[in-house]
Amino acid sequence: MTTNEPITHHPSPSTQHPSPDTHAERYDPSVIEPKWRERWERDQLYRVDDNAPGEKWFSLTMYPYPSGVLHIGHWYAFAVPDVFARLQRMRGYNVLFPMGFDAFGLPAENAAIRHNIHPATWTFENIDTMRRQYAQMGAMIDWSREVITCTPEYYHWNQWLFLQMLKRGLAYRAKGAVWWCPKDQTVLANEQVLEGNICERCGTAVYKRDLEQWYFRITDYADELLRDAEELDWPERVKTMQRNWIGRSEGARLRFRLETGDELEVFTTRPDTVWGATFMVLAPEHPLVETITTADRWAEVEAYVEQARRQTEIERMSTDEERQRTGVFTGAYAINPVTDERIPVWIADYVLMGYGTGAIMAVPFGDQRDFEFARAFDLPIRVVVQPEGVPPFDAATMTEAYAGPGILVNSGPMTGKRVPEELPEIIAWLAETGRGEAEVNYRLRDWLISRQRYWGTPIPVVYCDDCGMVPLPEDHLPVELPLAAAFTPTGQSPLVTNAAFLNTTCPQCGGPARRETDTMDTFVDSSWYWFRYTSPHDDRAPFNPEAAAMWTPVDLYCGGIEHAILHLLYARFITKVLRDLGLIEQSEPFLRLRNQGMILAEEGTKMSKSRGTQVAPDELVAVHGADALRLHLMYLGPWEQGGPWNSRGITGMERFIRRAFGLVTETGAEPASRQAGEPASRQETEALARLRARTIERVTTDLDEFQFNTMVAALIEYVNELMRLRETAVIHTPAWREALETLVLLMAPSTPYVAEELWERLGMPYSVHHQAWPTYEPALARADEVEVVVQVNGKVRDRLMLSVDLAEDAAREQALSLPKIAEAVNGREPRKVIYVPGRLINIVV
RNA sequence: GCGGACGUGGCGGAAAGGCAGACGCCGCGGUCUUAAAAACCGCUGAGGGGCAACCCUCGUGCGGGUUCGAAUCCCGCCGUCCGCACCA
Numbered sequence: 001m002t003t004n005e006p007i008t009h010h011p012s013p014s015t016q017h018p019s020p021d022t023h024a025e026r027y028d029p030s031v032i033e034p035k036w037r038e039r040w041e042r043d044q045l046y047r048v049d050d051n052a053p054g055e056k057w058f059s060l061t062m063y064p065y066p067s068g069v070l071h072i073g074h075w076y077a078f079a080v081p082d083v084f085a086r087l088q089r090m091r092g093y094n095v096l097f098p099m100g101f102d103a104f105g106l107p108a109e110n111a112a113i114r115h116n117i118h119p120a121t122w123t124f125e126n127i128d129t130m131r132r133q134y135a136q137m138g139a140m141i142d143w144s145r146e147v148i149t150c151t152p153e154y155y156h157w158n159q160w161l162f163l164q165m166l167k168r169g170l171a172y173r174a175k176g177a178v179w180w181c182p183k184d185q186t187v188l189a190n191e192q193v194l195e196g197n198i199c200e201r202c203g204t205a206v207y208k209r210d211l212e213q214w215y216f217r218i219t220d221y222a223d224e225l226l227r228d229a230e231e232l233d234w235p236e237r238v239k240t241m242q243r244n245w246i247g248r249s250e251g252a253r254l255r256f257r258l259e260t261g262d263e264l265e266v267f268t269t270r271p272d273t274v275w276g277a278t279f280m281v282l283a284p285e286h287p288l289v290e291t292i293t294t295a296d297r298w299a300e301v302e303a304y305v306e307q308a309r310r311q312t313e314i315e316r317m318s319t320d321e322e323r324q325r326t327g328v329f330t331g332a333y334a335i336n337p338v339t340d341e342r343i344p345v346w347i348a349d350y351v352l353m354g355y356g357t358g359a360i361m362a363v364p365f366g367d368q369r370d371f372e373f374a375r376a377f378d379l380p381i382r383v384v385v386q387p388e389g390v391p392p393f394d395a396a397t398m399t400e401a402y403a404g405p406g407i408l409v410n411s412g413p414m415t416g417k418r419v420p421e422e423l424p425e426i427i428a429w430l431a432e433t434g435r436g437e438a439e440v441n442y443r444l445r446d447w448l449i450s451r452q453r454y455w456g457t458p459i460p461v462v463y464c465d466d467c468g469m470v471p472l473p474e475d476h477l478p479v480e481l482p483l484a485a486a487f488t489p490t491g492q493s494p495l496v497t498n499a500a501f502l503n504t505t506c507p508q509c510g511g512p513a514r515r516e517t518d519t520m521d522t523f524v525d526s527s528w529y530w531f532r533y534t535s536p537h538d539d540r541a542p543f544n545p546e547a548a549a550m551w552t553p554v555d556l557y558c559g560g561i562e563h564a565i566l567h568l569l570y571a572r573f574i575t576k577v578l579r580d581l582g583l584i585e586q587s588e589p590f591l592r593l594r595n596q597g598m599i600l601a602e603e604g605t606k607m608s609k610s611r612g613t614q615v616a617p618d619e620l621v622a623v624h625g626a627d628a629l630r631l632h633l634m635y636l637g638p639w640e641q642g643g644p645w646n647s648r649g650i651t652g653m654e655r656f657i658r659r660a661f662g663l664v665t666e667t668g669a670e671p672a673s674r675q676a677g678e679p680a681s682r683q684e685t686e687a688l689a690r691l692r693a694r695t696i697e698r699v700t701t702d703l704d705e706f707q708f709n710t711m712v713a714a715l716i717e718y719v720n721e722l723m724r725l726r727e728t729a730v731i732h733t734p735a736w737r738e739a740l741e742t743l744v745l746l747m748a749p750s751t752p753y754v755a756e757e758l759w760e761r762l763g764m765p766y767s768v769h770h771q772a773w774p775t776y777e778p779a780l781a782r783a784d785e786v787e788v789v790v791q792v793n794g795k796v797r798d799r800l801m802l803s804v805d806l807a808e809d810a811a812r813e814q815a816l817s818l819p820k821i822a823e824a825v826n827g828r829e830p831r832k833v834i835y836v837p838g839r840l841i842n843i844v845v
Numbered sequence: 846g847c848g849g850a851c852g853u854g855g856c857g858g859a860a861a862g863g864c865a866g867a868c869g870c871c872g873c874g875g876u877c878u879u880a881a882a883a884a885c886c887g888c889u890g891a892g893g894g895g896c897a898a899c900c901c902u903c904g905u906g907c908g909g910g911u912u913c914g915a916a917u918c919c920c921g922c923c924g925u926c927c928g929c930a931c932c933a
Binding site for chain 1: 864869928
């Protein structure tokens with residue numbers, strides 16, 4: 001058997017088939033599973049060929065970090081999507097369902113420090129283990145396409161990408177306040193800092209340091225990232241999280257002149273309220289604080305700045321309780337550009353350096369924070385907006401700011417304008433008169449990609465005393481990560497101490513130069529890895545554009561919700577960059593996203609190694625088999641919801657497999673010995689055909705909707721029903737044989753091993769995984785007669801077998817003639833009759 | 846504080862206006878067996894009635910509403926989880 005046989009439709013079951021070997025035998029996964037695993041491997045059953053027939057389908061599951069061994073969460077994340085990929089393959093798609101390893105990163109370094117083992121050794125040993133475990137799972141992986149990001153053949157192209165981005169100004173080096181993790185001894189991107197300023201990786205409190213670092217200009221794509229997300233078939237909450245993270249707001253940049261001669265720019269979403277700006281506030285870290293503060297205010301200002309900085313380092317915000325507005329007057333004054341009034345300039349920690357310009361015009365009338373600040377420090381409040389139909393505002397008696405719509409008052413030439421409707425005209429006036437201009441602001445910051453760690457992609461630039469920073473020419477790539485390094489984190493990259501790596505020559509002038517020693521954030525690796533699967537061994541480009549055009553974008557991406565912002569935002573960004581580099585045409589990497597829920601420990605808490613509540617898949621496979629474990633994971637509950645592990649339920653799945661196994665092996669040959677027993681009635685064979693059709697329909701639609709739990713229930717019900725019918729004469733009809741073949745085909749995606757075994761035992765040609773997904777007559781799937789409930793005043797009084805499309809009159813008549821109904825109606829005249837064909841009749845008296 | 850999701854037997858869950866609890870686990874009873882295990886068959890929301898087939902009442906977090914009919918739709922609470930949270 002060769003690798004890429006086209007999907008073959010097996011011959012109609014009523015035609016000839018070899019006499020199957022049906023000797024009864026116990027189901028033993030420990031024999032069946034290794035047998036077929038080896039056979040599939042030998043035959044390269046899952047080898048993917050670009051030129052195979054069928055429309056392409058790219059199913060992707062987030063590749064794992066090679067942390068050691070697969071835990072049950074890996075199975076949940078991968079074995080379940082494997083079922084869907086298999087369905088697609090049986091439907092005739094040419095399916096790519098690849099796997100690789102996100103192999104750079106800190107844990108390898110930490111293991112190196114703890115166990116005195118090289119990160120590479122640790123990583124590759126883990127990969128070997130995990131690869132074996134994925135094979136055990138029965139997953140449909142073509143290992144010839146494996147991508148391992150810590151290999152030079154992969155990270156070469158991180159470096160190449162970096163150079164292209166540098167060329168286009170999308171990568172740059174800049175100094176600024178950046179998050180620093182004192183435990184990991186490296187900087188972090190904003191996205192990697194959790195609420196409360198905690199390191200996403202190790203949970204340590206992080207703080208800001210002023211450092212020069214490398215960035216990717218993701219903000220250039222902010223608008224596009226926001227806009228394109230609308231079209232994606234992604235969970236709404238993931239899109240919302242990205243939207244919030246990007247944080248677009250429309251407004252204007254306004255210029256204020258200070259009496260010191262400095263200019264102060266602010267961003268505001270309410271430029272219409274500038275007539276109400278009665279003071280200004282700078283973030284404590286604002287660079288102007290030092291220059292504008294007057295001598296008499298200096299001591300107080302310095303103390304406040306110091307205290308604000310400390311606060312940042314420890315814990316930023318406690319939000320719920322009454323927030324005390326704090327701040328200090330700098331002694332400086334600005335001129336309101338529209339009123340020409342002198343207004344005081346304060347500093348306060350409620351203004352953040354990281355957003356907008358780090359300074360605001362304070363409009364206490366229209367902004368609650370400014371209002372509270374004005375009340376706290378007795379600063380003037382001026383009414384500038386008056387809604388219609390309410391008594392005029394009085395600044396002296398207002399208890400909170402008014403941010404709603406209305407008509408501008410006390411606003412010079414703009415008085416009488418309606419807001420927010422006429423905001424564009426107001427902004428236009430401000431621009432014409434040189435006071436500012438429209439601006440869109442984002443919460444999103446550029447992506448900080450440099451790390452002071454060893455186990456990552458070296459950044460391919462050098463520093464030359466004469467030429468400065470010089471990017472390496474592409475033919476110098478890859479810059480290989482040297483194996484010899486001191487791993488203990490010092491706050492500098494360990495590469496600094498590796499003289500052989502560090503010292504090089506300048507590609508421009510040939511003089512001595514030093515290599516960049518920082519490495520890239522591992523999220524760079526995962527921002528384009530799926531393209532590499534399409535041509536994993538291309539040594540001239542990150543990927544072959546033709547192969548990428550054929551396979552990408554990814555049709556279905558599965559993974560955990562924890563990547564809602566980080567990985568998924570970066571991946572979307574880099575996809576757009578690759579598009580602009582001309583490598584691909586699409587703007588979005590993942591058309592459809594589905595997030596699996598988390599498997600919890602049996603007690604409903606998070607699985608934990610230290611408390612011993614983790615579940616080891618290997619042991620379960622050894623006892624129950626991979627097929628049973630796959631079913632059990634699907635059956636725990638809705639996949640997108642996750643839930644607590646249940647150690648007992650797996651026996652139910654094992655029982656199901658055993659029943660199906662017995663059913664097929666013991667009765668598979670029955671039609672061949674048709675002579676026995678009396679013939680089945682037409683109704684009986686028809687009922688079997690209906691059962692079969694209805695089951696195909698249920699299994700198929702459930703799989704399409706990712707409702708794996710109910711899909712398994714449909715399979716179980718099918719087998720239970722067949723167990724009952726097994727005692728009837730239909731067992732001798734061709735329909736029985738067809739029903740069994742259908743059972744095996746329907747089981748093939750979920751339980752690939754036992755399905756293959758049973759297919760063989762039915763005497764069918766290898767492999768079941770090359771067969772077409774069963775089809776059915778839609779008319780058969782809907783029963784023609786159905787039990788209809790007869791209610792009187794909404795209470796069920798009797799049941800009735802009726803044709804599904806029976807007319808109301810006839811149904812009503814039949815219902816009323818039932819003795820129980822007549823009794824319940826008790827001679828009263830029906831006031832109303834509700835008839836839902838195929839469902840119920842409700843007689844209201 | 847704002848926004849969203851969820852709340853159903855002993856347990857996991859089905860049902861998304863139409864018989865609540867599919868299916869599985871647990872439990873109980875039975876068949877087979879010297880016995881046990883496995884396998885198979887049956888029962889299994891609560892309360893009540895009947896020799897019995899069955900019948901009645903209650904029941905989807907709590908309180909209201911809409912509807913012939915509500916787990917499902919609407920309003921108000923309570924609880925759990927998630928996201929956002931000084932973003933000018």
